[in-house]
Amino acid sequence: MDRNFILAIVLSFLVVLTYQNWRAHHAPQLPSRTEAPTQSATEAPQAPGAQMPPAPAPQATPAPSGGAAGAFDTNAPEQRITIENELYRAELTTRGGGIASWQLKKYRTSKDADAPPIDLVAGSPPEPPGLATPLPELGLGDLGFAPFRVVESGPDHASFELSLNGVTVRKRFDFAADSYSLRLRIEVANGSAAPVQSGFAATWPATLRPGSDFMRESMIVLHEGSATRAPVRGLGKPGITGRLAGKTGTETPVYRGDVDWVGVDSTYFLVAIVDPLPRDAIASFEPRGDTGAVASIGYPSSPIPPGLADSREFRVFAGPKERPLLEAFGSGTEASVQLGYRWVAPLTRAFLWLLHALYAVIPNYGVGIVLLTILVRLAMQPLNVRQMRSMKRMSELQPKVQEIQKKYADDRQKQSEETMKLYREAGVNPLGGCFPILLQFPVLMGLYYALQSSIDLRQAPFLGWIRDLSAPEALFTLPGLDLPVRFLPIVMGLSMVVQQKLTPSTMDPAQARMMMTVMPVMFTVMFYQLPSGLVLYWFVSNLLAIGSQIWMQRGKKDAPARS
16 A cells, blocks of 8 residues: 555544644532521622523523512622632622632743733623523523622632522532632522422533634533533534534534533633533533533423422532543543543553653653654654565566556456566565554554643743744744744655655656645645644654665665675
């Protein structure tokens, strides 16, 4: 099998990955019903708020007696509460009872000293806050707009309350000081004369934002043990296959039952709202125009009789996707780290371990990538040598193959039989150049996911102008065009030209010349927007391949002299 055909397969794989890159993842106590408690300064908190989407699968009910639904003042003065520790700074608001800001103090938007911290709550009013609870099934209107009042606040907790038409909604936030987590308890007390419904849905917003950190931001859900993503950029749009199937793209993805958590996911950060009752949970991703979406998790609405109360409690992780942190938090949140297909994941983990081990010796991840590439190349060298020898022998037999093709031009079966006979007599396996490349394919994928998923590469410098291995580098920008000139993709493309010239080919000379131009150009264009760490790996791998080919050719030339 011709090497360029295999490269085309790899190219197709990289096209898919690049497209994805541009579209830029316990058993609490069962809730009990009790008599509706009186208002207390120690119960039910809430957080900053704004406009909220409806809970999943709500069941509309009449407004409780005593007033009209939605009879609250959306222009009421806003009050904010700040919870701060060494890890994060959270800002809660009475407007809608949600989290207005969640800043990660150890992670900034850029390497500049004055760069703001990463904020996992996107947007501002009229966008919804984090952990808002619209509860439309109560018949009181969208409580994402409602003015809650502060009941209690402290260094690690806050409580909010809203009373309307005899129904009281309480929310209590409890924050962990030593981890990126919190707990939210929602309670609905029915003091009216009629039953009310509640699904206890909690939500988190996502809005398209600039920068490489959020280029691949997605809604994510752990459903039936598998992490499923929906890119924010494409949510609410049908896509090519959807259009062919007659879909409009306005459908809201809904996941029912066996939902462990739902949230918002980017390359290096995760917000996950963990459900206490996965079996009954309902999760949804709701598009909000062309620029945002809301992830929601709750339950089928159930009745709360007059004089009784019901509650739910959610755990929330909102922080960096560092595997030890995710494993400590639990609930399968480590599934948000993309390690590739199941058969690739062990290789990805091995490469991550090796990369970190190399960094422990030489504290530069760029150098670590170079050394990792060399080690992988050395491990694969026997296969590479076998592949090159097979392709060289196939190239030498091409004149005889062409003679057979001319001789039996009108008899394809005889042509094939004579060609295979030639290969057998020459002791050549026509698939000998194919299998080594196919065996290297999982290695390529494992390295790709290892370099893509490691948060340690975020803002990690290499040398000179390459200050962030997780983002595309730029040597300079062309004035007037605002076009970045990227050194690594360009030299990587040139290295592919040299490599193809040294590689034996069984193709027609005209086709070979065309491929020598097309392939490097296509790869250069693809790699132009990929993280510099990935481009560095591919470039070094090409250099090593060129060196190996030159060494083999010289060795073959020197062989007769030594004999």
